[in-house]
Amino acid sequence: MRVLVTGGAGYIGSVVTEELTGQGHDAVVYDNLGKGHVQAIDRETPLVRAELADRDALCHALSHYRIEAVIHMAADSLVGESYSDPQKYYRNNVGAGLSLLDAMKDCGVARLVFSSTAAVYGEPEKQPIEEADPVRPTNPYGDTKLALERALQWYGEAYGLCHASLRYFNAAGASRRCGEWHHPETHLIPRVLEVAAARRDFVEIHGDDYPTRDGTCVRDYVHVIDLARAHVLALGLLDDRSAIYNLGCGGSGYSVLEVIETARAVTGREIPLRFGPRRPGDPAVLIASSEKIRRELGWDPQFQQLEAMIGSAWAWMQAHPRGYDSTGD
Numbered sequence: 121m122r123v124l125v126t127g128g129a130g131y132i133g134s135v136v137t138e139e140l141t142g143q144g145h146d147a148v149v150y151d152n153l154g155k156g157h158v159q160a161i162d163r164e165t166p167l168v169r170a171e172l173a174d175r176d177a178l179c180h181a182l183s184h185y186r187i188e189a190v191i192h193m194a195a196d197s198l199v200g201e202s203y204s205d206p207q208k209y210y211r212n213n214v215g216a217g218l219s220l221l222d223a224m225k226d227c228g229v230a231r232l233v234f235s236s237t238a239a240v241y242g243e244p245e246k247q248p249i250e251e252a253d254p255v256r257p258t259n260p261y262g263d264t265k266l267a268l269e270r271a272l273q274w275y276g277e278a279y280g281l282c283h284a285s286l287r288y289f290n291a292a293g294a295s296r297r298c299g300e301w302h303h304p305e306t307h308l309i310p311r312v313l314e315v316a317a318a319r320r321d322f323v324e325i326h327g328d329d330y331p332t333r334d335g336t337c338v339r340d341y342v343h344v345i346d347l348a349r350a351h352v353l354a355l356g357l358l359d360d361r362s363a364i365y366n367l368g369c370g371g372s373g374y375s376v377l378e379v380i381e382t383a384r385a386v387t388g389r390e391i392p393l394r395f396g397p398r399r400p401g402d403p404a405v406l407i408a409s410s411e412k413i414r415r416e417l418g419w420d421p422q423f424q425q426l427e428a429m430i431g432s433a434w435a436w437m438q439a440h441p442r443g444y445d446s447t448g449d
């Protein structure tokens with residue numbers, strides 16, 4: 121299949137692109153490189169450097185490369201920033217997202233895999249979270265993702281667009297070539313590894329009095345390669361139907377302290393930590409159930425252990441000490 125990957129120069133999108141080409145598909149990356157890295161894209165893979173809101177550029181890319189399906193990863197995705205600058209999030213994640221749907225409609229491309237988020241569930245009433253559970257996002261980021269999911273449903277009914285929305289919490293780990301290199305970095309695992317690499321002094325833990333096994337928050341992590349495989353797998357269902365799937369680690373999640381302990385074991389380094397107060401709005405536990413995608417599509421994640429996620433992220437960091445800035449690969 122010929123697949124356009126929006127956000128394909130970003131952390132997860134670059135691994136999705138790698139997975140697509142590895143499975144014999146033709147991938148084209150569409151990215152403005154605002155947060156993405158040209159070094160994350162294989163030289164054989166075409167890059168269209170353009171804005172998602174640029175409908176003409178999108179239409180040109182869709183028709184020029186005779187695209188058959190789109191995997192939509194391009195978005196702004198920092199929860200904190202979405203509170204302080206909701207306009208940016210609604211414009212990019214909803215407004216520009218709609219320009220993609222319109223361009224697909226104009227060009228007759230009727231298959232879309234959407235990288236959504238488990239933040240659409242807000243503060244869930246039960247764990248693990250299932251797809252039929254209520255969606256009540258508690259931040260603008262989650263709300264913008266839900267808005268596009270809703271648009272997909274109506275575009276699907278009216279225009280025959282087949283779509284799969286994938287909802288997940290925390291991507292983690294790296295492939296051999298592609299890793300996580302965000303500025304600023306807000307995700308726990310790379311921040312912990314930055315402390316191990318002596319680029320940061322300590323890890324701050326927000327709260328140690330949650331009703332969890334060690335008092336710190338418990339979260340769900342999915343290896344970025346397993347995520348990429350789920351996105352490619354979801355393409356296969358889009359001939360005549362649409363669906364929503366959660367992607368989760370499948371067990372009881374990992375606490376913040378467990379992440380730090382595992383990182384100490386994997387790296388063999390000191391990782392100093394400090395406890396701070398709870399952050400408002402942080403639920404004690406967030407875990408997504410993946411039963412539906414396992415049952416319906418046979419998704420079979422290979423790297424569910426924290427050691428595999430942290431080990432691959434550490435290996436990538438060691439091989440790219442200044443991230444994509446230094447490698448030239």
Ligand SMILES: NC(=O)c1ccc[n+]([C@@H]2O[C@H](COP(=O)([O-])OP(=O)(O)OC[C@H]3O[C@@H](n4cnc5c(N)ncnc54)[C@H](O)[C@@H]3O)[C@@H](O)[C@H]2O)c1
Pocket residue numbers: 126127128129130131132133150151152153154155156157170171172173192193194195196197212216235236237238288289290291292302
């Ligand atoms: N990282 C996670 O843990 C996580 C969890 C759940 C969902 N997601 C979703 O997965 C997707 C990818 O996340 P990521 O961590 O790889 O983010 P990222 O910031 O590394 O990648 C996003 C990419 O999209 C591009 N982009 C953003 N806006 C664009 C625009 N208007 N036009 C063109 N390109 C644009 C950026 O340049 C970047 O390369 C996002 O949609 C995010 O909401 C991520």
